[in-house]
Amino acid sequence: xxxxxxxxxxxxxxxxxxxxxxxxxxxxxxxxxxxxxxxxxxxxxxxxxxxxxxxxxxxxxxxxxxxxxxxxxxxxxxxxxxxxxxxxxxxxxxxxxxxxxxxxxxxxxxxxxxxxxxxxx
Numbered sequence: 001x002x003x004x005x006x007x008x009x010x011x012x013x014x015x016x017x018x019x020x021x022x023x024x025x026x027x028x029x030x031x032x033x034x035x036x037x038x039x040x041x042x043x044x045x046x047x048x049x050x051x052x053x054x055x056x057x058x059x060x061x062x063x064x065x066x067x068x069x070x071x072x073x074x075x076x077x078x079x080x081x082x083x084x085x086x087x088x089x090x091x092x093x094x095x096x097x098x099x100x101x102x103x104x105x106x107x108x109x110x111x112x113x114x115x116x117x118x119x120x121x
Contacts, residue, residue: 028048028082028084029048029080029081029082030046030047030048030080030081030082030083030084030086030087031046031047031048031050031078031079031080031081031087032044032045032046032077032078032079032081032087032090032091032094033045033046033047033050033053033054033075033077033078033079034075034076034077034078034094034102034105034106035054035057035067035073035074035075035076036073036074036076037066037067037070037071037073038070038071038072038073039070041070042076042099042102043057043066043067043070043073044091044094044095044102045091046084046087046088046091048084050075050078054073054075057071057073058071058072058073076106077105077106098116098120100116101113101116101117101120104116
């Protein structure tokens with residue numbers, strides 16, 4: 001699959017949030033997301049409502065936010081968590097990564113992501 005095709009795919013990694021395994025239990029969902037800005041930069045954050053948060057970013061409703069003057073935006077990565085602390089930890093991890101590591105994650109190239117992790121120590 002070419003990069004341009006992969007870029008259009010929304011990567012969803014489910015980590016333990018399987019309602020069919022916990023019948024009758026309402027589970028909270030949290031998401032780490034990456035937006036690609038019109039200048040080519042990436043913005044990573046956490047939300048409990050992806051649709052609302054993307055709407056807020058795309059329509060400039062978040063004054064002072066990094067994305068405010070970098071529209072239009074593209075949602076390029078989404079990862080789901082059941083626990084907010086896990087989502088926040090993942091967000092911090094991704095924010096500390098190089099652009100190349102973020103792009104490997106976005107593309108779903110986990111072999112390259114592991115290699116880049118080895119190189120950076």
